[in-house]
Amino acid sequence: MHRILSVYSSDIFHISDNFFEICFEREDFSEETPQVTHAVKKLIAICSGEMDRAELQEKVGLSDRKSFTKNYLNPAIEQGLIEMTIPEKPKSRLQKYRLTGAGKYFLEAMQGQKN
Numbered sequence: 001m002h003r004i005l006s007v008y009s010s011d012i013f014h015i016s017d018n019f020f021e022i023c024f025e026r027e028d029f030s031e032e033t034p035q036v037t038h039a040v041k042k043l044i045a046i047c048s049g050e051m052d053r054a055e056l057q058e059k060v061g062l063s064d065r066k067s068f069t070k071n072y073l074n075p076a077i078e079q080g081l082i083e084m085t086i087p088e089k090p091k092s093r094l095q096k097y098r099l100t101g102a103g104k105y106f107l108e109a110m111q112g113q114k115n
Contacts, residue, residue, distance in 0.1 A: 050096040
């Protein structure tokens with residue numbers, strides 16, 4: 001008790017008839033959440049059902065596969081908004097992509113903001 005009082009003020013103690021409570025203030029912190037980029041938002045908006053990379057890339061309007069993968073597809077996958085249909089074989093020629101539950105929720109929220 002004496003050690004606590006040497007560091008904290010007596011304001012942290014709250015005593016009632018049947019309880020003894022100690023309340024410590026914690027420092028404010030901000031929880032970092034990844035920001036969804038315009039590129040990822042665009043990808044989410046055009047994704048319908050299961051689509052392969054070429055279909056998604058064409059709908060976005062990009063011809064460079066590396067740029068599309070780096071700026072659109074990978075960030076969307078990392079943020080859990082899009083998932084692979086064959087995750088155990090990421091380089092499969094049959095690989096397709098679809099919205100996750102979080103991606104569908106995000107899409108609904110985006111559409112709700114437009115209305």
